[in-house]
Amino acid sequence: RLRHSFGMYGVTSRELRSGVVEIRMTGYDVLKRVQMPTKTDTRPMRVPVALREDGSVYYRDYRAVPHGLTLGATESGKSVYQRNLVAGLAPHHVALVGIDCKQGVELFPLARRFSALADNPDTALELLEALVSHMQDVYQLIRAEQRISVAVPDAEIAADIWDLPEDLRPVPVVVLVDEVAELALFASKEEEKRRDRIITALVRLAQLGRAAGVYLEICGQRFGSELGKGITMLRAQLTGRTAHRVNDETSANMAFGDIAPDAVLAAIQIPAETRGIAIAGDSTGGWHRIRAPHTTLRQAVNVCNKHADRTPELPALAPFRPAVAPLPSARVPLSKTAPATA
Template identity: 85%
Template sequence: MTWLTVALVLVVAAAGLLRWRRPAWYWMTFGVTLASLRVLFRYATVMDACGLTVPPSRWRLALARATNRPAPESRPPRILRLRPTRTGLVLRLKLRAGQDAFDVAAASDRLRHSFSMYGVTSRELRSGVVEVRMTGYDVLKRVQMPAGIDTRPMRVPVALREDGWVHYRDYRAIPHALTLGATESGKSVYQRNLVAGLAPMDVALVGIDCKQGVELFPLARRFSALADNPDTAADLLDALVARMGEVYQLIRAEQRITADVPDAEIAADIWDLPDHLRPTPVVVLVDEVAELALFASKEEEKRRDRIITALVRLAQLGRAAGIYLEICGQRFGSELGKGITMLRAQLTGRTAHRVNDETSANMAFGDISPDAVLAAIQIPAEMRGVAVAGDSTGGWHRIRAPHTTLRQAVNTCNRHAHLTPDLPELAPFRPALTGAPVSSVPLAKAAPATV
């Protein structure tokens, strides 16, 4: 008995140490078994306490009376499957007559407490079937991207969701996006993960960084075009608008709308074209959009209107031509002038890191989901990188990108520099790779686009 007691104490101590230092290891060794047993044994009681049961049907009551048996109890949703994952449990439920998926979603916080899980979310798979995802620990505290991530074309894994799923930036599903965040909120790390994920793909990267290029120019070997001031940005955006027109002419010429061609082969965007004719897709990353919208003179106002007009055109028409926008900034509201709200309406994807005020969160989610606004303003300052991601459908979730240093992102871009496409219309904006020393640049002039 003494040795058995010592072994039991060692096991309990090891479990406690793992839970404190390595929660993912604890979950895979001890937590998943304990949580599965807890859910199965408590299921009927918890569902009844959370109001997720339905009274017995009339025919069951009639049968009980006819056979002189006790009245049957209320029934919870039927468990179709209980599947453990590396971060929690997935419970698939078959709803009873009269129940709704909203009932399960409304009771998610009560289920979290009752099953002693870290988080509970639910979604409707189909009529009458709901999937409840439970996380056993805080997956956003120490982000570890799972192996075997789906890497389809123009689909980049950039962060981990709080329910353990991978958050993808899918450009073909959501062509344009807006990313907001205060200083030191993790916005730059999110952008680095995005660039590092796009680097191995067949895509042209175009950057606009009006902070003299300190964020994007270290990654210049993988960029087809870069601009570090509003004047160059205006010319670059005009070149992209011209490229968009040329791509549409190519699509028109290759639409194949004659009567002898099946409907499925008619081209309406670049992804319907054959591989040998398909133009290279372009992702435009704007590091600080406010610098493009501010002006202090009449000439700067004309340049500003020219920039915003080009951005709105790319947002409205660029998807079919394979031009996608990633707009980043600290604020993005109507105070930036005319055309800004029209541009924001075209940015379907929304991501908000920690913001300084509620108004900034409203700029991202005010027209989408009030709950997402509340979640964005509750992000603590010490949790850099945590963000709220949503889209125009109203759905949202918390995410966190894995910490990627600027050196790691630069090494990734340098490793895939040979994949950088050379687009003729963007050739004047291709960053020079001469590596001129900073000390040789006069202070009275802007630094050249060098790496």
């Protein structure tokens, strides 16, 4: 009725608390050409990545939703969403770890801001197992600094890295897996053993990583039980779900079937010509239609290069630090022009 009476494009409502309902009215399709607001509510480990259809900003908050799953078919906008995520995290005090089994074509251009990168399953296995060892070391630090004496108030007892004093707090780590299916597929017995170790390490990081400040961002074109044992166990730990256009209903069901069944129909109805449109949901059962602003690879590279000095060096991940050439101090002309002669 409101939309019809006032000529609005859309009206959305949500209950803030008992007896209080928020109504948002939009006069046009804000997702047609995304314009992010100049001021956003950015906090540590909380970055704006997209715009909701009601005009509000969609944030990726790792402290509230530690691990996420992002699905999308080819040319659906999944890579642009990932670039926005990396560009949003680049100015923060966080270590970025990437696994890109497409020989690094998606993440290696952003290498200056990454503390560790792997471009094949063998290196990915070593990197994930190093992360598990790093996580165990962080837990030992938390145990040593828990401060559980009688004189310490209950609210100050340390149970994760965010309860530690700032001078002792380890740097949080965000792990981005560009194509999870490449880690789960195998064609021989040796590859199957490697695959089992990779999935086991991912499940351990998903189950235990939050308190140690290790957060997962799993991306893929397809995510289903046919990827083998351990995949559904991994999915159960990935609270945040985002689905761009998918090629089959099964993938949408894997994303939302267990948390927001209504979102499955919305996900499979995304038209092919609207790249970047996605459905975002979480374990509360709610979901929204979102779209990330179009960010080119060059724009993301520029942001990562600008904040390259914020890249932390973690001893456990030192063997996987990407080797990059130093940035030039100033632009130099490619050729020297000669004066014209008569």
